[in-house]
Amino acid sequence: xxxxxxxxxxxxxxxxxxxxxxxxxxxxxxxxxxxxxxxxxxxxxxxxxxxxxxxxxxxxxxxxxxxxxxxxxxxxxxxxxxxxxxxxxxxxxxxxxxxxxxxxxxxxxxxxxxxxxxxxxxxxxxxxxxxxxxxxxxxxxxxxxxxxxxxxxxxxxxxxxxxxxxxxxxxxxxxxxxxxxxxxxxxxxxxxxxxxxxxxxxxxxxxxxxxxxxxxxxxxxxxxxxxxxxxxxxxxxxxxxxxxxxxxxxxxxxxxxxxxxxxxxxxxxxxxxxxxxxxxxxxxxxxxxxxxxxxxxxxxxxxxxxxxxxxxxxxxxxxxxxxxxxxxxxxxxxxxxxxxxxxxxxxxxxxxxxxxxxxxxxxxxxxxxxxxxxxxxxxxxxxxxxxxxxxxxxxxxxxxxxxxxxxxxxxxxxxxxxxxxxxxxxxxxxxxxxxxxxxxxxxxxxxxxxxxxxxxxxxxxxxxxxxxxxxxxxxxxxxxxxxxxxxxxxxxxxxxxxxxxxxxxxxxxxxxxxxxxxxxxxxxxxxxxxxxxxxxxxxxxxxxxxxxxxxxxxxxxxxxxxxx
Amino acid sequence: xxxxxxxxxxxxxxxxxxxxxxxxxxxxxxxxxxxxxxxxxxxxxxxxxxxxxxxxxxxxxxxxxxxxxxxxxxxxxxxxxxxxxxxxxxxxxxxxxxxxxxxxxxxxxxxxxxxxxxxxxxxxxxxxxxxxxxxxxxxxxxxxxxxxxxxxxxxxxxxxxxxxxxxxxxxxxxxxxxxxxxxxxxx
Numbered sequence: 128x129x130x131x132x133x134x135x136x137x138x139x140x141x142x143x144x145x146x147x148x149x150x151x152x153x154x155x156x157x158x159x160x161x162x163x164x165x166x167x168x169x170x171x172x173x174x175x176x177x178x179x180x181x182x183x184x185x186x187x188x189x190x191x192x193x194x195x196x197x198x199x200x201x202x203x204x205x206x207x208x209x210x211x212x213x214x215x216x217x218x219x220x221x222x223x224x225x226x227x228x229x230x231x232x233x234x235x236x237x238x239x240x241x242x243x244x245x246x247x248x249x250x251x252x253x254x255x256x257x258x259x260x261x262x263x264x265x266x267x268x269x270x271x272x273x274x275x276x277x278x279x280x281x282x283x284x285x286x287x288x289x290x291x292x293x294x295x296x297x298x299x300x301x302x303x304x305x306x307x308x309x310x311x312x313x314x315x316x317x318x319x320x321x322x323x324x325x326x327x328x329x330x331x332x333x334x335x336x337x338x339x340x341x342x343x344x345x346x347x348x349x350x351x352x353x354x355x356x357x358x359x360x361x362x363x364x365x366x367x368x369x370x371x372x373x374x375x376x377x378x379x380x381x382x383x384x385x386x387x388x389x390x391x392x393x394x395x396x397x398x399x400x401x402x403x404x405x406x407x408x409x410x411x412x413x414x415x416x417x418x419x420x421x422x423x424x425x426x427x428x429x430x431x432x433x434x435x436x437x438x439x440x441x442x443x444x445x446x447x448x449x450x451x452x453x454x455x456x457x458x459x460x461x462x463x464x465x466x467x468x469x470x471x472x473x474x475x476x477x478x479x480x481x482x483x484x485x486x487x488x489x490x491x492x493x494x495x496x497x498x499x500x501x502x503x504x505x506x507x508x509x510x511x512x513x514x515x516x517x518x519x520x521x522x523x524x525x526x527x528x529x530x531x532x533x534x535x536x537x538x539x540x541x542x543x544x545x546x547x548x549x550x551x552x553x554x555x556x557x558x559x560x561x562x563x564x565x566x567x568x569x570x571x572x573x574x575x576x577x578x579x580x581x582x583x584x585x586x587x588x589x590x591x592x593x594x595x596x597x598x599x600x601x602x603x604x605x606x607x608x609x610x611x612x613x614x615x616x617x618x619x620x621x622x623x624x625x626x627x628x629x630x631x632x633x634x635x636x637x638x639x640x641x642x643x644x645x646x647x648x649x650x651x652x653x654x655x656x657x658x659x660x661x662x663x664x665x666x667x668x669x670x671x672x673x674x675x676x677x678x679x680x681x682x683x684x685x686x687x688x689x690x691x
Numbered sequence: 692x693x694x695x696x697x698x699x700x701x702x703x704x705x706x707x708x709x710x711x712x713x714x715x716x717x718x719x720x721x722x723x724x725x726x727x728x729x730x731x732x733x734x735x736x737x738x739x740x741x742x743x744x745x746x747x748x749x750x751x752x753x754x755x756x757x758x759x760x761x762x763x764x765x766x767x768x769x770x771x772x773x774x775x776x777x778x779x780x781x782x783x784x785x786x787x788x789x790x791x792x793x794x795x796x797x798x799x800x801x802x803x804x805x806x807x808x809x810x811x812x813x814x815x816x817x818x819x820x821x822x823x824x825x826x827x828x829x830x831x832x833x834x835x836x837x838x839x840x841x842x843x844x845x846x847x848x849x850x851x852x853x854x855x856x857x858x859x860x861x862x863x864x865x866x867x868x869x870x871x872x873x874x875x876x877x878x
Contacts, residue, residue: 134860175709179701198695202703251769260711267710268703296698303706308714315718322745325722325729330768333733333740335748336871337755342768343743345731350718367770370814372745373731378861434807435777441787443805447822447862451782451811452772455759455820458862462814479814480772585776607774691778 131460134378135428138464142386142393149390150397150409156305157278157298157402168304175300183297188290189639192279193632195295196272200240200628203265207236210261211254220255221329222344227253234616239265241627242273242504244355244362244475244602245619247611251344251366256327262362263351267311270358270391271302273506276631277395278302280510281402283638284534288646292639306391307358314353317383322376325349348374356387359504361475361602369465369478370454381457381478385465388474392502395509403534407657412512415662419501419669423491424467430485431463452480463488470495473504475602482580482589482605489605490685493592496599498673499553504600510634517546517637519668520656529654536641549633554676556598556622557591561680564590564618578615580607584691588684597622734868736875742868743767747819750867753796753836756821756829756874758867759808760789763816773812786810799831820864823852839877847873 155162176183187195210217211232215225227235231247238245239262248254254262275298282292319325324345331343348364352374355362369375369384393413400409431453434445448459457465462479469476470492481492495501500511517533521543524531531538565587568575579586589605596603597619604610610619655661722729732744742748749765750758758765762773775782789810794802806824826848834841851870855861 130855130858130860131862134856137860175702175705179698179705181698181702195695195699199699199702202696202699206703206707249769249771260715261707263715264707264710268706296702300702303710311714312718316721319718319722319725319729322726322732324731325719325725326731327719328730331731331733331740333742335765336736336741336868336875337748337750337752339749339765341742341748341766343731343746344768344770347715347719349722349729350715365770365815367772367815367817370772371770372747372815372817372819373743376745378856382856382860437778437783438786438807438811441783441790442802443790443807443810444803444824445807446824447806447808449777450808450813451775451777452814454814454818455808455822455825455862455864456818461861477814480774482774482776483772485777580774581776581779581782583778585779588776605774606772607776688776688778 131432131458132428134382135460135464138382138385141382142390145386146390146393147397149394151401153306153394154398154401156301157281157398162305164305164309171304172300175304176296179296181296183294183300185294186291187293187295189279189283189292189635192276192292192295193635196276196631197628200272203240203268204236207240207261207265208232211235211258214255214258217255217257219257219260219327221327222252222255224252224255230613230616231611234620235262237620237623238602239362240269241600241623242269242358242360242473242507243597243600243623243627244360245597245604245623246362246602247616249366250364256346259346259351259364263354266351266354266358266360266362267303267307270354270360270505271299271307273504274302274306274391274395275299275506276635277506277509279635280513280638281399283642284403286535286646288643290643292642307354310357311353314357314383314387315349318352318380319349321380322373323349323352323380324373345373352384353387355476356384356474357391359388359392359472359474361469363476369476370480375478378456378461381461381465384476385461385468388465388468388476389472389502391505392472392508395506399509405657411657411662415666416501416512418666419498420467420471423471423495423501424464427463427467427488427491428460430488431459435485449485452483454478466492467495469603470601471501471503472508473499473599473601475596477603480606481592481603482607486685486689489588489592490681492603493595493681493685494674494677496595496601497553497557497677498669499599500669507600507631510631513634513638514546514549515665515669515672516656517542518550518672519661519665520654522668523654523661523664527654529652532647532653533641533656535646535648536644537647538641542637542640545633545637549630550672552629553598553626554673556626557594557677558680560594560618560622561591564594577609577612580609584684584687588688591680591684593619594622598626600627734872736872741872745819746817748868750871753832755871756826756833756867757809759818759821760810760812761816761818762812765817767817770815770817772814772816797829797832800828804828819866819868821867823848823863823865826865826870833874837878843877847877
C-alpha cells in the first residue's frame with residue numbers, strides 16, 4: 128500500500144488504541160479512584176490545595192462551578208494582559224522582541240484563555256520567551272478548565288437526583304496534574320530527542336553554503352509544543368506552527384503530534400462510558416463522531432493527493448499531490464489528515480497552510496469547525512455534542528409521541544430553550560461577523576486592501592474561515608488574511624469570548640437542571656439513546672442544524688471556487 | 692464572587708510557579724541529554740557552521756541541487772507559507788514563471804516531468820527536503836556545470852534518499868543541504 132496512506136491509517140488506529148485505556152484512566156481520576164501515579168501526585172495535589180486555600184471536598188452546584196470558572200478566568204485575563212503588554216522590558220527576551228499593542232494583547236489573551244490560540248502575531252518576532260512560557264501556561268490551564276467542566280457534566284448525568292456536582296478546583300487541579308502533565312512530559316521528551324529546540328539562547332547567525340547570512344530563531348519549544356498538541360490549543364511556538372522544521376522535525380514527530388491532537392477528546396468519550404456505566408452510549412457517541420470525521424477526511428485526502436487542478440493545467444508532474452504550503456517530509460496525505468483532525472477538534476495547529484489547500488479540503492476544514500463536535504476540543508467538544516443529543520432527544524420524542532427523556536431525566540421547555548440558543552449562537556456569530564467584514568470590504572476595497580491575500584471566492588473564504596475558527600475556539604487560519612490590525616483583533620477577540628463561555632455555561636446549566644430533576648427509571652416506553660437508530664438521528668440533527676445553515680456561505684466561498 | 696477571588700489568585704500563582712518554572716526547568720534539564728543539548732543541531736564544514744540540520748536553506752546557483760521556493764527566502768528569523776489560494780491567477784502566473792525559469796536552466800528536462808514541489812512554496816518557507824524525483828531531474832544540469840558524470844551524481848542521490856519511517860510510513864525524501872555538502876566534496 129502507498130506509504131503515505133498507510134501512515135495516516137496507522138496514526139488513527141494507534142490513537143484509538145491509546146485513547147481507550149486513557150479514557151479508563153481519566154474516569155478513575157474523576158471518580159477519585161486509585162491510580163498508579165498516586166504516590167507522586169497525591170502530595171502534589173495536596174500542596175496545590177493547601178497553598179491556594181481550596182477545600183477540594185466542598186461540593187458545588189452548577190452555578191457555583193460556573194462562578195469559580197469565570198472568576199479564575201478573569202484573573203488569567205488580567206495577568207496575561209500585563210505580561211503581553213510589558214514583555215519588552217521583562218526578563219527572558221534575548222531577541223529584544225517588542226511588547227504587544229493593547230488590541231493585539233487583548234486578542235492574544237482572549238485567544239489563549241479561551242483555548243483558541245488564534246495568533247495574530249508570529250512567535251519568532253512577536254513574543255519574548257517569557258511571553259511564550261506564559262502562553263504555554265494558558266495551554267495547560269485553559270485545557271484543564273475545559274476538562275474540569277466536562278467532568279462536572281459527566282457527574283451531573285449520573286442516575287440520581289442531586290444538586291451537588293463535585294468541586295471545580297479539584298477537577299481543575301487533577302486535570303492539570305494527572306492528565307495533562309504526565310502526557311506532556313512524555314511527549315516533550317520525545318520531541319526534544321528528535322531535535323526540537325529546548326533552549327533559552329536567542330537567535331543564531333551563520334553563513335549558508337551558498338553565502339547568504341541566515342538568522343535562526345529558537346527557544347524553549349519542546350515544552351510548549353507538547354501541551355499545544357495535547358490540550359487542543361494549537362498555538363505554535365514559531366510562526367509556521369507545526370509546518371516549521373524545528374516545531375515538527377520528522378514523520379515520527381508528526382505522528383506523535385497528530386495523535387496528540389485527538390487523543391484526549393476521544394478518551395473523554397470513553398471516560399463517559401465508564402463513569403455512567405453506559406459503555407454502549409459511549410460507543411454510540413464515538414461512532415457518530417467517527418462517521419462525521421471520515422466524511423470530511425476521506426475526500427480531503429483524495430483532493431490533496433490528486434493535486435491542484437490549476438497546476439495540472441500548467442502541465443507539470445504532481446506525483447506528491449498539491450504541494451503549495453506543504454512540507455515534503457509529511458506529504459499531502461498526512462497534511463490533509465492533520466488539517467481535518469485539527470479542525471474537527473478545536474486544536475488549530477497546522478502542518479500545512481490551510482489557505483493553500485484545494486477548495487473542497489478548505490471547505491471540509493471549515494465544516495469541521497462549524498459543527499465543532501466531531502471529537503471537538505478537550506472537554507468542550509463533548510459539551511457541544513451534548514447540546515445536539517438534547518435536541519435529537521427532543522425531536523425524536525416529538526416524532527414518536529413520547530415524553531423526551533435522556534438518561535432518566537425529562538427534557539422540558541427550559542432545557543430546550545438553552546440548547547437551541549447555544550446551537551444557534553455559533554451560526555449567528557460566524558455569519559454575522561463575516562457579513563460585517565464583507566460589507567466593509569466591498570464598501571471600500573481600497574482602504575481594506577491589506578485584508579485579503581487572494582481575490583474572489585477565496586478572499587471571502589479567508590474572512591469566513593477566520594470567524595469560523597474564532598467561534599469554534601479553533602485558532603487555525605487562512606493565514607493570508609491581514610489580521611494583525613485592530614478591526615480583526617477586536618472582533619475576533621469578542622467572538623472568541625462569547626463562543627467560549629456561553630457554550631460552556633449552556634450545557635452545564637442544562638446538566639445541572641436535569642441532575643436536580645426526579646430520576647425516572649427506564650421502562651419499555653423509554654426512548655433508547657444508545658442505539659444505532661438514535662445515532663443516525665443525532666447525525667441528522669447535526670447535519671441539518673449546523674451544516675445546512677452554513678451552506679449559503681460555503682457556496683460563496685469554497686464551493687464557488689471549486690466550480691470556478 | 693468574593694469567596695472565589697482569593698482561591699483563584701492563589702491557584703493561578705501556584706500554576707505559574709509549577710508550569711512556567713518547575714515543568715519548564717524539568718524538560719530543559721532532560722533536553723541537555725538530547726542532540727546538541729536542545730540548542731538545535733547544526734552542520735559544520737571545516738569547523739564553520741553552515742546550517743541547521745533540520746532547516747532548509749536557499750540554493751539557487753546552477754552548481755547546487757536547488758531547494759524549494761520559499762515565501763520567506765529561507766531566512767529562519769521568521770517562517771511562513773505563501774498562503775496563496777489554489778485558483779489565484781497571480782499565484783498561477785508565479786508558478787508558470789518558475790516553470791519557465793526551471794526550463795531555461797535545465798534545457799534537457801521535459802516540462803511534464805518537473806515535480807510540483809520544485810515550483811511551489813513550502814508551508815514553513817524552511818522546508819529542508821525535496822523528493823528523490825526532484826533531485827534526479829537536476830542531475831543533467833549539475834553534471835554539466837560541475838563536469839561530473841551523471842552516474843556518479845545518481846549514485847550520490849541514491850545514497851541520500853531517506854526512506855519512509857520504518858520503511859512503512861510517509862514519503863521518501865532528500866535533505867538538500869546534506870546532499871549539497873557531499874556534492875561539494877566530490878570535486
